Each structure stands twice: as structure tokens, then as C-alpha cells.
Amino acid sequence: MSDITSAASAGPAATEPPLPLLERLGFRGASGVGEAGWLRTLLAAIVSLLYFFPVLWIILTAFKTYDDVLAVRAKFIFTPTLDNFRQVFSRAYSVQGQVQDTGFTLAFINSIVTATISVTVALVIGTFAAFGFSRYPLKGNDTYLFIVLTTRMLPAIVVIIPIFLMFRVTGLAGTHLGIILLYTAFNLPFTIWMMKSFFDELSRDVEDAARIDGSSDARVFLKICLPQVVAGLAATAVFGLILTWNEFLFARLLSGVETRTVPVAMAQTIGGDIGVRWGLLAATETLFLIPVIIVTFALQNQLLRGVTFGTIKR
Amino acid sequence: MAYQSPTGGTTTPESPSPADPRPRAELLRWNNWRGALVLFLAGMPLAVTLLPPAASFWVAGAFAVLLAATLVVNAWGRHPGGLLVAPALALLFVMNIYPLLWSFGLSFFNYRANRMRPPVFVGLENYAKVVADPVVWDRLHTTAIMVVLTVSVQMVVGFLLAMLFAKQFPLRRYLLILVLTPMMLSFVAVGAFFRYYYEPSLGLLSQFVRLFTGESYVLMQSAWGARAGIIAADAWMWSPFVMLLVLAGLVSVPKYLYEAAAIDRAPAWRQMWSITLPYIRGLLLLALLFRTIEAFKLFDVVFLLTEGGPGTSTETIALYVYRVAFQYVKTSESTALTYILLFTVIVLTNIYLYFANRRGREA
Numbered sequence: 001m002s003d004i005t006s007a008a009s010a011g012p013a014a015t016e017p018p019l020p021l022l023e024r025l026g027f028r029g030a031s032g033v034g035e036a037g038w039l040r041t042l043l044a045a046i047v048s049l050l051y052f053f054p055v056l057w058i059i060l061t062a063f064k065t066y067d068d069v070l071a072v073r074a075k076f077i078f079t080p081t082l083d084n085f086r087q088v089f090s091r092a093y094s095v096q097g098q099v100q101d102t103g104f105t106l107a108f109i110n111s112i113v114t115a116t117i118s119v120t121v122a123l124v125i126g127t128f129a130a131f132g133f134s135r136y137p138l139k140g141n142d143t144y145l146f147i148v149l150t151t152r153m154l155p156a157i158v159v160i161i162p163i164f165l166m167f168r169v170t171g172l173a174g175t176h177l178g179i180i181l182l183y184t185a186f187n188l189p190f191t192i193w194m195m196k197s198f199f200d201e202l203s204r205d206v207e208d209a210a211r212i213d214g215s216s217d218a219r220v221f222l223k224i225c226l227p228q229v230v231a232g233l234a235a236t237a238v239f240g241l242i243l244t245w246n247e248f249l250f251a252r253l254l255s256g257v258e259t260r261t262v263p264v265a266m267a268q269t270i271g272g273d274i275g276v277r278w279g280l281l282a283a284t285e286t287l288f289l290i291p292v293i294i295v296t297f298a299l300q301n302q303l304l305r306g307v308t309f310g311t312i313k314r
Numbered sequence: 315m316a317y318q319s320p321t322g323g324t325t326t327p328e329s330p331s332p333a334d335p336r337p338r339a340e341l342l343r344w345n346n347w348r349g350a351l352v353l354f355l356a357g358m359p360l361a362v363t364l365l366p367p368a369a370s371f372w373v374a375g376a377f378a379v380l381l382a383a384t385l386v387v388n389a390w391g392r393h394p395g396g397l398l399v400a401p402a403l404a405l406l407f408v409m410n411i412y413p414l415l416w417s418f419g420l421s422f423f424n425y426r427a428n429r430m431r432p433p434v435f436v437g438l439e440n441y442a443k444v445v446a447d448p449v450v451w452d453r454l455h456t457t458a459i460m461v462v463l464t465v466s467v468q469m470v471v472g473f474l475l476a477m478l479f480a481k482q483f484p485l486r487r488y489l490l491i492l493v494l495t496p497m498m499l500s501f502v503a504v505g506a507f508f509r510y511y512y513e514p515s516l517g518l519l520s521q522f523v524r525l526f527t528g529e530s531y532v533l534m535q536s537a538w539g540a541r542a543g544i545i546a547a548d549a550w551m552w553s554p555f556v557m558l559l560v561l562a563g564l565v566s567v568p569k570y571l572y573e574a575a576a577i578d579r580a581p582a583w584r585q586m587w588s589i590t591l592p593y594i595r596g597l598l599l600l601a602l603l604f605r606t607i608e609a610f611k612l613f614d615v616v617f618l619l620t621e622g623g624p625g626t627s628t629e630t631i632a633l634y635v636y637r638v639a640f641q642y643v644k645t646s647e648s649t650a651l652t653y654i655l656l657f658t659v660i661v662l663t664n665i666y667l668y669f670a671n672r673r674g675r676e677a
Binding site: 192 | 368397401411413414417481482484485489502508511515516550559600611613652656663666667
């Protein structure tokens with residue numbers, strides 16, 4: 001480490017109490033670089049809007065008519081329509097006289113069902129495991145944790161080849177059970193690392209006091225630790241839902257016509273040669289975007305932890 | 315199972331007393347997890363290699379259940395840690411580690427999933443084939459180009475974004491959302507929509523170019539154009555990730571250093587170089603490693619955007635493995651290939667965790 005770092009750790013900053021959660025990401029002038037005025041807001045607004053533009057264009061496209069989407073001169077001003085959203089959820093619809101079918105309703109149901117069940121199961125099993133890893137370190141605790149994380153960091157293609165063969169043999173391919181099992185395993189490492197990072201942050205004093213007063217391990221876990229990490233549980237669940245919802249390769253290879261998820265349905269829409277229904281795709285994505293934007297806003301403080309699978313807390 | 319025996323410290327064959335610190339290992343006892351582990355480690359590879367795949371899955375599963383059961387019995391009331399992590403590890407084992415071991419075994423056989431012929435043992439032949447294959451090296455080369463370019467773009471853009479958002483200013487919290495959203499989108503959506511933006515006739519990029527040249531612009535027709543297209547999409551998605559890490563690093567910089575520098579009239583670049591950078595160096599490294607691991611797996615965006623084309627100029631190694639496994643159906647060869655990927659990722663993850671843990675301890 002450089003001179004400046006060591007000087008700082010010897011300075012008063014090292015003894016300062018940790019910042020409250022909200023300030024850790026620098027949301028309240030805690031960035032250490034100071035304040036800036038409205039001029040910076042203007043600059044940031046321009047950059048942010050440019051950066052957000054591809055997303056904005058998805059949203060705009062979702063409200064365009066079939067013809068407006070295909071306009072060679074892109075239309076910034078148009079009459080908004082909800083047709084695309086209606087078509088996402090209709091079994092059959094007509095485009096210029098041709099009857100078409102999206103099957104998106106089923107894909108949405110599949111995505112919601114598989115994501116919810118797998119995230120819930122992973123959350124239950126993973127929280128227990130995270131508590132174990134955090135409070136009762138085993139011999140070789142770090143090795144286990146490393147293996148757990150590695151299974152998540154591996155390219156999906158590495159895991160999917162044997163799984164594909166095994167599912168084919170065991171008849172799990174194309175079933176909801178198979179994909180839920182796989183997604184549970186897919187979410188588990190993430191859940192364990194996330195929840196462990198939350199448990200690690202709790203103060204041990206209350207737990208120790210409870211133990212001295214005769215509380216059992218189970219009681220300490222249920223009555224003291226768990227209530228303190230409810231926000232963490234929520235963040236983990238939401239990130240798990242987003243990750244699972246977005247997952248493509250597993251779903252593509254292991255889901256059948258009846259079990260395909262939204263990303264698979266979207267990819268299939270692109271594959272066709274009758275011309276891509278961009279409006280429909282945009283509407284599908286917009287439906288997903290709204291919750292994501294809300295979540296990004298609500299979980300700003302946990303975002304860093306979420307995207308690094310709990311390996312970096314702040 | 316393990317109860318306090320009435321005589322105190324003595325050990326009965328069926329039930330060892332918990333007071334005994336190291337109970338003798340009796341072979342057939344429900345808490346003999348070491349025995350079960352040996353049985354498991356010996357039995358599972360045997361089952362995998364000797365039994366047909368259908369049976370081996372369930373036999374190995376039975377071994378795993380046995381191991382789990384002995385561990386539970388052994389740990390009940392004594393090792394809450396082991397008990398708590400067991401279900402998670404068991405599930406991970408069944409769904410991740412066991413399939414990987416199985417595919418490791420398969421990589422020594424000649425097997426094609428679309429043929430009825432049973433696997434034939436060929437030793438290291440698959441590995442020799444893969445290592446000697448110029449196509450594999452070409453795909454690794456493509457992947458390396460993409461990883462280096464996309465990660466550097468992400469680092470630079472992410473860093474600049476972080477600098478923009480480093481200070482507190484009105485509406486900052488809301489503007490940040492706009493920048494952070496791409497990270498939460500699905501690869502499929504990003505791939506699909508950049509395909510739309512790059513479309514020669516209706517795409518925004520082509521229309522923008524047409525304003526100046528009057529002609530449609532086909533980005534995806536040249537190798538470097540397609541690469542640039544993929545890198546732009548991937549970097550757009552993941553630059554906020556780097557920004558997030560840099561912002562987190564900036565929090566740790568004490569303000570008085572800047573105040574002291576201002577008194578010394580140090581120029582802005584000097585403050586950046588001597589104060590900011592040393593503080594965020596650790597997180598920059600973590601961002602670099604994390605993004606490298608993720609970029610190494612680059613698949614979904616390429617699959618949606620170019621499907622590896624034009625030609626094979628954007629075919630990353632992950633996409634190539636996908637083709638070998640599911641389009642050319644050279645199953646066992648693809649498993650050998652996956653082990654090259656696996657090894658790389660394990661090494662990178664190890665380095666990443668080393669630095670992440672070091673930072674965690676310092677913090």
C-alpha cells in the first residue's frame with residue numbers, strides 16, 4: 001500500500017464509526033469528493049439520458065403501432081398504442097390479416113412459477129447454509145465457500161452439457177421439476193454468499209447475551225438473527241428473481257414447448273424469418289423493465305453486493 | 315441417535331456418548347460419516363463408469379443421500395454448522411458438482427449423444443484433439459480479443475461515469491437509476507434490442523449514419539464491425555458495474571486529504587493520481603477480475619446478436635462449445651473443452667476471491 005493509504009489508516013478516519021447504509025454508496029455526499037451544484041446535475045442528466053436511451057427506445061417502441069416500428073425514418077413522435085401489450089397476452093392476434101400466436105402468456109406464467117419456486121427454495125436452504133457458514137465455521141469453511149461460489153461463476157455451458165444428458169436420461173428434460181431444480185441450484189450459491197455477507201455484519205453481542213440467558217441455537221437464529229436480516233432476505237430474493245428471470249441458456253436447452261420461459265420465447269421471436277415483431281418484444285421487455293427500475297431504486301444500497309454475488313459488501 | 319449414555323463416558327457400540335470427544339469409528343453406524351464418505355467417493359465414480367447413465371444417476375444420488383443422512387445423524391445437536399450447510403451442499407452436489415464430475419469422466423470416452431453406441435474409452439484422446447485443434451485456438455483468440463476490449467471499455471466508461479457521479483448534487487439518486495438500469499436487463503433483451511438498433515434499414519445506428527452519408531450502414535457485415543457491435547452492447551450493459559465499484563471505493567477516501575491537497579494547490583490530475591487512485595485501486599482490480607470472468611463466458615449477447623458471424627469472427631469459446639455439444643453433437647469432445655473453460659474460471663475466481671477477502675479484512 002502507498003504512503004497515503006498508511007497515513008490515512010493512522011489518521012482519524014480509521015477510528016470514525018462506519019457510515020450508515022445509505023451513505024456507503026455515496027448517496028448523501030459521503031463520496032469524499034464534495035458537493036457539486038446544478039451544473040453537475042445538468043451534465044449528469046445529459047449523460048444519464050444518453051446512457052438510458054437504448055432502454056428508453058425499448059419503452060417507446062413498445063407503445064408504437066406495427067407500422068410505426070417499421071418506419072424507416074425512426075419516429076420520435078407518434079400516437080401511443082397499447083396493442084403490443086394486448087398481443088403479448090393474447091393467444092392469437094391478427095397482423096395485417098394474418099393470424100399469429102405468441103404463446104407469451106404461457107411463457108410469462110412459466111417464468112413466474114419457476115423463478116418464484118426456485119428462489120423461495122434456494123432462499124430457505126441458502127439462508128440456513130449461510131448462517132452455518134457464518135456462525136459455525138467448519139473445517140475448511142473457506143474451501144466450501146469457494147466451491148459454492150465457483151459453481152456460480154462457471155460458464156453456464158460447462159454445467160449444462162452434463163445436466164442436459166442427465167436430464168434426458170432421467171426424463172427431467174422439458175419438465176417444470178427439472179428446471180426448478182436446476183434454477184434452485186443456480187440461485188443457491190448466490191443466496192449463500194449474499195446471506196452470509198449479511199449475517200457476518202450483525203453484531204454478535206446480542207446473540208452472546210441471549211446464549212448466556214439460555215437461548216438455544218435455534219432460538220438465537222429465529223428470534224435474533226433472522227429479524228435483523230429481513231432487508232437482506234428481501235434484497236437476495238429480488239436479485240435472485242431478476243437473475244432467474246433473465247437466465248437464457250439453461251432454459252433454452254432444458255425447456256420444452258410447455259415449459260419455456262420468457263427469454264426463450266423472446267429469442268424464438270427473433271429467430272423467425274417472417275420479420276421480427278419488435279413491438280411485441282419491446283412490450284415484453286417493458287413489462288419486465290418497470291419492476292426492475294423500481295427494484296434498482298429501492299435496492300440502491302444493496303446493488304453492489306447483489307451484482308458481485310455478495311463477495312463485495314461495500 | 316447420540317444420547318447421553320447412563321454410565322456417562324462409556325461408549326456403547328450402537329450409540330456413542332457425546333461426552334466422548336473422538337468416538338471410535340465403527341463401520342456400520344448411522345453417524346459414521348467417514349465411512350459413508352469413503353463409500354461415496356469410491357462408489358460414485360464406480361457407479362458412473364460401470365453402470366448405464368440412467369442407473370448411475372440414481373445410484374450416485376443414493377450414495378449422496380446416504381452420506382447426507384450419516385452427516386445429519388452425526389451432527390444432530392453437536393455440529394449445527396454441518397447440519398445447516400448440508401442441504402445446500404447436497405443440492406449443489408447433485409445439480410452441479412456431480413454432473414461436472416460425470417462430464418469429467420465422459421471426457422475420457424468417445425461418445426456422441428445422438429448415437430446409440432455406448433461410450434468407448436479413449437483416454438486422453440479428446441484432450442489431445444482439443445489442444446491440437448487450430449479452431450479451438452482461433453475461438454480462444456476471438457474470446458481474448460473480446461474480453462480485453464469489452465473489459466477495457468467497461469473500465470474506462472465505468473470510471474468516467476463514477477467521476478461524474480462522485481460528487482453530491484441535486485437529483486443524483488434519480489439520475490443514477492437511469493445509468494444502473496442496463497445492468498439489470500436480461501442478456502436476451504439487450505441482444506435483441508441491439509440487433510434492432512444495428513438493423514441496416516430501420517436501425518437507429520444506420521439511420522444516424524445515413525444522415526451524413528445518405529447510405530444505409532451495415533455494421534454487422536465486417537468482422538470488426540460485428541465485434542464492435544457486441545462489445546458496445548456488452549460494455550453498455552456492464553460499465554455501471556464498474557461505476558458502482560469505483561463509487562464504493564470513493565467513499566473510503568478521507569475528505570481531509572483533498573482539503574490538504576487543495577491547500578497545497580495540487581492540480582486536479584495530481585489529486586486523482588495520488589489520492590483517489592491509491593484508494594480505489596483494490597476495487598478497480600476486483601472490478602477488472604470480476605468482469606473478466608463474466609466476459610469470458612460471453613454467450614447470450616453474441617448468440618442473439620450475431621450467432622457468431624459474420625463467418626466465425628465473433629464466435630466466442632462459449633458459443634463454440636455450445637455448437638460442438640449441441641449442433642455437431644460431439645458430446646465427449648465438448649466435455650473436454652468445458653474443462654479448459656472450467657480450469658480458467660477456477661483460477662480467475664481464486665485470484666478474485668483472494669483480493670476480495672484481503673479487501674474485506676482491511677475494511
